[in-house]
Amino acid sequence: MKKLPILFIIGQTASGKTDLSIKIKSIFPSLIEIVNMDSLSIYRDMNIGTAKVSKEILDKYPHKLINIRDPSQNYSVKEYYKDAINVINMCHINKKIPLFCGGSMFYFNTLINGISEYNMVNFTKVKTFINYKFSNYIDNKKIFNNVNNIYKKFKNNNEYKNIYKIKKILSIFITQGFIKYNFKKLNKKYNLYKFCILNNKDNIEKIIKNRFFKMIKNGFENEVRILYNRGDLNIENNKSxxxxxxxxxxxxxxxxxxxxxxxxxxxxxxxILIKNQNKWIKKIKKNLLFMENNELYNKKIINIIYNIKNNI
Structure with missing residues (x-):
């Protein structure tokens, strides 16, 4: 059975991923379905600070998995994985090729390598107990060691700093008594084409600053004030x-x-985000097709898609 294609465009923040995806969509309007792979663009009313594509572009070139949650709603990587798989299936049913575009390396890694299939845990049932346990440990390393005796999956002892991960694992164990792993990898079922767009290392800080001040000029403060004045959002409880x-x-x-x-x-x-993105990219660089953000490389990607189109 012939494997169906999935396209990915990843890269650092402000590397030109979105513009390239729009260009590809404009060339293959009936073939390509753009799928958001940015963990913040899923939220409505968070447009300027996320560098989200404009309403005009979205009207012309609709994206999947964008503006699907209110900022008050937390959205897990498992929810994204399930939603993305549904989009992939619908794309292939409709004879389309999904093009995942975004800088969330965690989302990308989850799609490529799969996600554990344990049942979603109702964290609120054990949240009070777990927070109490943490508040009574002066040194988080102690509770980390206790959890690590159960989990045995932490890569190094510095992960005691990842409080969210430790709490999640502890809540799973308390409510279920076990942690089950069953990873489903996309490459077993699909042909994956993974393009990585590179920034010019010498100009990256300048690019980031220019983008940031453009964001300010476009009204970022007012965008956040509107969210702030709602009264139902805060740093402690909302990932957004x-x-x-x-x-x-x-x-x-x-x-x-x-x-x-x-x-x-x-x-x-x-x-710091760019450094972390680079770490992810280095880990998987053998499986990526690296491209610079210029016309020559854009044409190469487009030619690859033409070849894919002719073989499906």
């Missing part, structure tokens, strides 16, 4: 508000940091 830029602006609106600090912290957080 903990995201880069939104968190820093939120702290500024709360009066906890200065405007200058907001600028410095947001730029610094973006640079």
């Amino acid at each position: 508000i903990r995201s880069i830029g939104y968190k820093e602006m939120w702290l500024y609106l709360l009066g906890k940091i200065s405007y200058k600090s907001f600028i410095e912290k947001t730029i610094k957080s973006n640079m």
Whole structure:
């Protein structure tokens, strides 16, 4: 049985992934279905700070898995995985090729390597107990060691800093008594074409700063103020508000940091994000087709898609 194709465009923040995906869609309007692979673009009313494509472009070139959640709703990687698989299936039923585009390496890695199939845990049932346990441990390493005796999957001892992960694993064990792993990899069923768009290393900080100040000019502060004034959102409980830029602006609106600090912290957080993206990319570089963001490489990608089209 012939394997059906799936396209991926990944890369650092501000590398030109979105523009390339739009160009590809414009050339293959009836063949390509763009699927959002950015963990923040899933949220409605968070447009400027996420560098989301404009409403005009979305009207002309609709994207899947974009604007599907309110900022008050947390959205797990498992939910994304399930939604993405449904989109893939529908694309192939309709004789289309899904094109996943975005910088969320966690989403990308989950789609490529699969996700554990344990039942979703109702964390609220054990949240009070777990938070109590953490509050009574001065040193998180102690509870990390206890969890690691059960889990035995932590890669190094520095992961005691990942409080969210430790709490999640502990909640699974408390409610189920076991942790089950059953990974479903896409490459067993599909032909995966993974393009990675590279930024110019020498200009990356300049690109990030220019993008950031353009975001400010376009009304980012007002966008966050509207969310802030809703009254039902906060940093502690909403992943959306903990995201880069939104968190820093939120702290500024709360009066906890200065405007200058907001600028410095947001730029610094973006640079850290790029470093983390690069780490992900280095881990999987053998399986990626690297491209620079220029006309020559764009034409190469388009030619590859023409060949895919002729063979499905």
